Amino acid sequence: TQLLEQSPQFLSIQEGENLTVYCNSSSVFSSLQWYRQEPGEGPVLLVTVVTGGEVKKLKRLTFQFGDARKDSSLHITAAQPGDTGLYLCAGFFNSGGSNYKLTFGKGTLLTVNP
Amino acid sequence: DVKVTQSSRYLVKRTGEKVFLECVQDMDHENMFWYRQDPGLGLRLIYFSYDVKMKEKGDIPEGYSVSREKKERFSLILESASTNQTSMYLCASRAGTPVIVYTFGSGTRLTVV
Numbered sequence: 001t002q003l004l005e006q007s008p009q010f011l012s013i014q015e016g017e018n019l020t021v022y023c024n025s026s027s028v029f030s031s032l033q034w035y036r037q038e039p040g041e042g043p044v045l046l047v048t049v050v051t052g053g054e055v056k057k058l059k060r061l062t063f064q065f066g067d068a069r070k071d072s073s074l075h076i077t078a079a080q081p082g083d084t085g086l087y088l089c090a091g092f093f094n095s096g097g098s099n100y101k102l103t104f105g106k107g108t109l110l111t112v113n114p
Numbered sequence: 115d116v117k118v119t120q121s122s123r124y125l126v127k128r129t130g131e132k133v134f135l136e137c138v139q140d141m142d143h144e145n146m147f148w149y150r151q152d153p154g155l156g157l158r159l160i161y162f163s164y165d166v167k168m169k170e171k172g173d174i175p176e177g178y179s180v181s182r183e184k185k186e187r188f189s190l191i192l193e194s195a196s197t198n199q200t201s202m203y204l205c206a207s208r209a210g211t212p213v214i215v216y217t218f219g220s221g222t223r224l225t226v227v
Contacts, residue, residue, distance in 0.1 A: 045215055
């Protein structure tokens, strides 16, 4: 089983602050996805990154894929209470295993206080 | 939009009971998955299915089985529920083109007493 390490595990900030969440692995991802999960709901896909060095933006969220495709980051600018939730990274690994499975990190629980 | 529906949001069952968790998707996806989510452990794959009547074990299949008799429906079965199976169970359906997208249901929070 491939492992994805996410940090920090918990993050509590004030509205308007910036933050960065990290996702790392010792293995190379074929692609990586970020999900957000709100309480009582299932995870919802935010973005997929495929190419090393790729940067994608989704409003105030910026996603970066490392050049070596072993790490990724999610940066939120001017966080708002509506950003509160569990952020999960999930990776497909090109180790020869089945492409049907997605391996998840343990998540970063973000709380944005008004 | 793809919709994945899990039949129950909350369930309370007794130890030793046989438990069925149902999941239905409406987009004709071939691939469906069952995960459990626990604090500090993240999402762990129990079983998945890539076609009707086909199934494959995930990372933690012990104590579980699955059934896929129709393409749209994927059931998770706890043969004899135990307290360590108390968890949030998430079903997902997967689209493969043009980008792989997993769509999750809202989850079933199962408590085994």
